[in-house]
Amino acid sequence: MADRFDVLRRRLTDGQVRVCVVGQGYVGLSLAAAAAADGMTVTGIDIDRHRVAALQDGRNVVPGVDDGMFAMAVDSGRLAFGTEFDSVTEADVVVICVPTPITDHRPDLTAVESAGREVGSRLRRGRMVILESTTYPGTTEQVLRPLLESGGLRAGRDFLLAFSPERIDPGNTKYGLRNTPRVVGGTDPASTEAATLFYSQLVDDVYPLSSCRAAELAKLLENTFRMVNIALVNELAMQCHEQGIDVWEVIRAASTKPFGFMPFYPGPGVGGHCIPLDPTYLAWQSRRDTGRRFRLVELAQDINAEMPDYVTRRIVDALGARGVPLRDAHVLALGVTYKPNVGDLRESAAVNTLAQLTRRGVRVSFHDPYVDRLDSHGLRLRRTRLTTKAIAAADAVVVLTPHDRYDFDRVLKHARLVFDARDALDGTANGTVVKL
Ligand SMILES: NC(=O)c1ccc[n+]([C@@H]2O[C@H](COP(=O)([O-])OP(=O)(O)OC[C@H]3O[C@@H](n4cnc5c(N)ncnc54)[C@H](O)[C@@H]3O)[C@@H](O)[C@H]2O)c1
Numbered sequence: 001m002a003d004r005f006d007v008l009r010r011r012l013t014d015g016q017v018r019v020c021v022v023g024q025g026y027v028g029l030s031l032a033a034a035a036a037a038d039g040m041t042v043t044g045i046d047i048d049r050h051r052v053a054a055l056q057d058g059r060n061v062v063p064g065v066d067d068g069m070f071a072m073a074v075d076s077g078r079l080a081f082g083t084e085f086d087s088v089t090e091a092d093v094v095v096i097c098v099p100t101p102i103t104d105h106r107p108d109l110t111a112v113e114s115a116g117r118e119v120g121s122r123l124r125r126g127r128m129v130i131l132e133s134t135t136y137p138g139t140t141e142q143v144l145r146p147l148l149e150s151g152g153l154r155a156g157r158d159f160l161l162a163f164s165p166e167r168i169d170p171g172n173t174k175y176g177l178r179n180t181p182r183v184v185g186g187t188d189p190a191s192t193e194a195a196t197l198f199y200s201q202l203v204d205d206v207y208p209l210s211s212c213r214a215a216e217l218a219k220l221l222e223n224t225f226r227m228v229n230i231a232l233v234n235e236l237a238m239q240c241h242e243q244g245i246d247v248w249e250v251i252r253a254a255s256t257k258p259f260g261f262m263p264f265y266p267g268p269g270v271g272g273h274c275i276p277l278d279p280t281y282l283a284w285q286s287r288r289d290t291g292r293r294f295r296l297v298e299l300a301q302d303i304n305a306e307m308p309d310y311v312t313r314r315i316v317d318a319l320g321a322r323g324v325p326l327r328d329a330h331v332l333a334l335g336v337t338y339k340p341n342v343g344d345l346r347e348s349a350a351v352n353t354l355a356q357l358t359r360r361g362v363r364v365s366f367h368d369p370y371v372d373r374l375d376s377h378g379l380r381l382r383r384t385r386l387t388t389k390a391i392a393a394a395d396a397v398v399v400l401t402p403h404d405r406y407d408f409d410r411v412l413k414h415a416r417l418v419f420d421a422r423d424a425l426d427g428t429a430n431g432t433v434v435k436l
Contacts, residue, residue, distance in 0.1 A: 028097030116147030136285035162195035165219030185215030231300030269349025271338025335401025343370030350400035
């Protein structure tokens, strides 16, 4: 039966679809570039005029966004950028990819609300809006929907509305936008179906769900699962140290089980802007809506938050065991980003660890192939050149983020002491290496 969404469905399948992506960060620009490269006509909207000016200039200024995909999209002439929301009136599909940070220990949906208001005042009948920002269950229905309906249109009747979380893993060379399955949940079956059709052009596998809330919660489960399991091995690492057991050996052994176990690894804590933050969305919403604490999340957050301090103490102990007084100690840290092979410093537990070492009077320097300088947590440091002399001069070389580019054999050969927080070096050769 024909309805007012027929044109949308037809455009989604015949490649004529016009898309607006609101928020041109890592998530939004990656999607906009992929959609344009795939033949869709795309406008990327962002309130950051410097970012938009650079993108209009053909410069990919968003770290992590695939240069090849960006160039292909720009060269196709199908990708434009702007700070104004006017193009929403022409778009068949509007995808919202704005930040959802934590402010004052609670979810901050200011950007979603502001984008919702802008889109709502320009939305036309027969179109579709999709939210991709990570958020708690109920956001699409209870927060975004009323803003989109403020102009008089109704979701389901006049426009379609869905949630589809971005799952992209920065730095992952195996899984990108196309081969990472998508989950999609709409406010009604027609929305789920149309959103599934949209993503099917860009992603190999799309997995439709019964509601927006289920899709919102699926994303929080994925990241909470990771955060809780990291807390488990972090606590295990502390217990193992007390008992003289090598935690890395234990994890390697457990990993030989071909079913029912998935390895996670300890370290100075969790970082990035997803894994430490998203569980707070879950815990906050569950406390608000059910009155129940999400105890496991809170406990895991406490354990992970303890890790920079714990790693600092272990480094200090290792220096003390070699008779190096703290006030004279010089530590060279390798890797300061939140995870290997990316340049992202957000919520980096490695930086937190360096700050704690400094507070204890240790002189710190750092090397990271992706970071020129550190200017946060009271640290003001320029990257040190990773020469043999620099390695040999440090009282301890501390491996915090093991980027693939590091030659750890060279580190092992020249360092006086290595504190390896990430199991980057083989064994505990000649007593030089102390492992977390
Ligand atoms: N980066 C990731 O790896 C990742 C992965 C999965 C999910 N997410 C989620 O996706 C969302 C976006 O993340 P990101 O990493 O792209 O964020 P980001 O901070 O890199 O970029 C967000 C962009 O949105 C713009 N913006 C802010 N408010 C706006 C508004 N009202 N209108 C238009 N533009 C606005 C900002 O200027 C910025 O350019 C977040 O909810 C995040 O949690 C991120």
